[in-house]
Amino acid sequence: MIDKRVGSPGEAVAGIGDGDTVMIGGFGEAGSPIELIHALIDHGAANLTVISNNSGSGEIGLAALIRAGQVAKIVCSFPRSTNSTVFPDLFNAGRIQLELVPQGTLAERIRAGGAGIPAFYTPTAAGTDLEAGKERREFDGRPCLLEHALVADWSLIKARTADSHGNLVYNKTARNFSPLMAMAGRTTVVQASAVVEPGCLDPEAVITPGIFVDHVVHVPNPEHESELVARGARYP
Amino acid sequence: MIDKRVGSPGEAVAGIGDGDTVMIGGFGEAGSPIELIHALIDHGAANLTVISNNSGSGEIGLAALIRAGQVAKIVCSFPRSTNSTVFPDLFNAGRIQLELVPQGTLAERIRAGGAGIPAFYTPTAAGTDLEAGKERREFDGRPCLLEHALVADWSLIKARTADSHGNLVYNKTARNFSPLMAMAGRTTVVQASAVVEPGCLDPEAVITPGIFVDHVVHVPNPEHESELVARGARYP
């Protein structure tokens, strides 16, 4: 019988290995799976490649994972924050690599990875510095760039409600990258504020079908990044 | 103020011109916008290219549009039906062109058209007769084909409920191609069984955001293709 629930964030991330690629959901604090990230810090896997839209705030969540030295490379559209110097300091010291990707191209590359599309062409970034090293081809007279799919060993995401099959709904703009990362992660781990039985979610309103989800962890009252930053929290 | 409602199917399709490309939603009878198709038959636009997963049943709906001689070409994954000889007869007589596309590639090409992705690579159909005329390229040692986006002058689709902004929800497996075609049509026309005010649909459960929709027609009790075929109906 299908029951994807696991007991704790620590159990859910225990299989992450050194050198793995990890997608982490969220746009700013909305959708950031802080409790899973903190479990990954406790777990200690190193030399990770992280794919995430931002690079974290303050010294908790994703910023803390980076500060812990576990991240060798980040694939990211906006690695700047008014509330954190963790990434900038390491980047300027040459201790972390950055692959900068326009936000829409990042989303589309992750979707492509989940959808079995190895590569696609996009007009975004043609004629800019971010064209460097990319194959250019014109369609209807318009220059476009070849972009390759992104996949990950693990995806860590946050949902509002999950059922035990892994069907998910999200909360408002916390949805952002998570449905795409759920598709593109070989193993997808969800922290959900509520966990229900199959049949409790409306089949018409499920955003991520359970087929894309491997482990569901119940985290009933997740922390909010902005509140942690406001009170100067650090992890660990 | 935004109000996309129009009074009748006839008004909604009045702008379709000879030679236009028209996407028509539906997988079999589920999601087929019969009343819009019948309005297009009344309207009489000719030499159309139709993009639709099937070629219709019986002598109503899409089959009737084809029988009326208005369709020069169909882009389709499964143009065969146990209940219709309309397409086969015209095809074997050389009076209608067919571009046969695997169903997933058809869906992805329509999505690409709506998403501003001019082309993508897919492993589907590599090494088969449907590879003919397509560019082949290997990714990770796997042969893939270059597929181009599909767009249309018009998309005709069916929804369960629309609001006056054009936000849509669908009914069960009638969803199929419609959200994709809504994105890929320059003008998208929806027939909805119910039409409500903005704010009545849950923002978390909207499947097609109104930005993709131009005209909403209220068709409160749409016909079902299988029922029409069962009673031997013909249109007109």
Add this chain to the structure above:
Amino acid sequence: MSPTAMGLTTRQMARRAAQDISDGSYVNLGIGLPELIALFIPDDREIVLHIENGLLGMGPSPEPGKGDPELINAGKKQVTTRPGASYFHQADSFAMIRGGHLDLSVLGALEVAANGDLANWSTGGEHAIPAVGGAMDLVSGVKAVYVISRHCTRDGTPKLVERCSYPLTGAGVVDRVYTDLAVIDITAKGFEVVELSPGVSFDHVAARTAAPLRDARPA
């Protein structure tokens, strides 16, 4: 060769194939004979059935008069849903297929070749209407592809062949075949019989197979 009198009925074939579907797996069943497999999933297993027109969690046929013409499977027959079901559009449905998220697809066949090639979409006849549907997507994306099919056509022509004569659905894609006579794996060595139907001999199967057949039954 004439059609075999011995061997399994289609329902028995479906029941046999159903035994090999693991608990918790996500499975797409093709139109026709493969659909029957859904009737024989063992009670102690939870299988999530995917239909490519946009549903995970397909349930049995509705009671007469209780169905919805807009809740249909890929064969355009009315179905129901199970708890935990979800609806999605065609691009998401084929993302599941192409992206390798489904564990198993069971399909019908016109021909299966010893190298795993499958032909099941077109006889290539001059006046045949070509119609492919989702077959090429399924074979290129799903983790395992099984075929369920009678061993020979109605006129006794073998369907398991050295090389397909009909247009391919996919090259080198089939992992296993369930027929009325046997369960046959396709490996780097070609067709390998892993199980014979009750009362059927290896020679009987070999005589009805148009390619070399190895006996790989457990000792």
Add this chain to the structure above:
Amino acid sequence: MSPTAMGLTTRQMARRAAQDISDGSYVNLGIGLPELIALFIPDDREIVLHIENGLLGMGPSPEPGKGDPELINAGKKQVTTRPGASYFHQADSFAMIRGGHLDLSVLGALEVAANGDLANWSTGGEHAIPAVGGAMDLVSGVKAVYVISRHCTRDGTPKLVERCSYPLTGAGVVDRVYTDLAVIDITAKGFEVVELSPGVSFDHVAARTAAPLRDARPA
């Protein structure tokens, strides 16, 4: 040149730009100054605001303490929704952008060139952290791209230039610029002043623009 004392305040600039947004249009407003435009949409117009992190139908800021940290705009500030709103994921959000479904994007700028080139994502400095977000997607996909920006930097350097010196966000993408001094279209002929702010002369603007400027005001 020193910063101009005359000309519009930022709120007046935002109010001016808001007048040109058509009823019924779908609009993305960039972070910072462009966000102010939302405050000045005329009451008789219904504009649907898109935020690229996944919402159509953005409403005003919540009352203090009433917001949701997971309902934020691209600038990561809490917002609300209007009736008719919808949420969607990032691939769908950028399908709207890249696919040409948005009518207008209003962005800030470091530099705008007479050929429509826009630089607004990086100063290219050695220790600047490069961060692009959705800017390149917006300029490559949205039907019309307007810039709203002070005419000169704080130290008086013109932002309207012959050719951008900073890394480009997009080539030939800007249609119109709203500054404290003027409204300036970008056409095949370069910068064309279509309106001067109250009390500002054409020569005053030309002196603060590092490229040729045509006077294209209605007679």
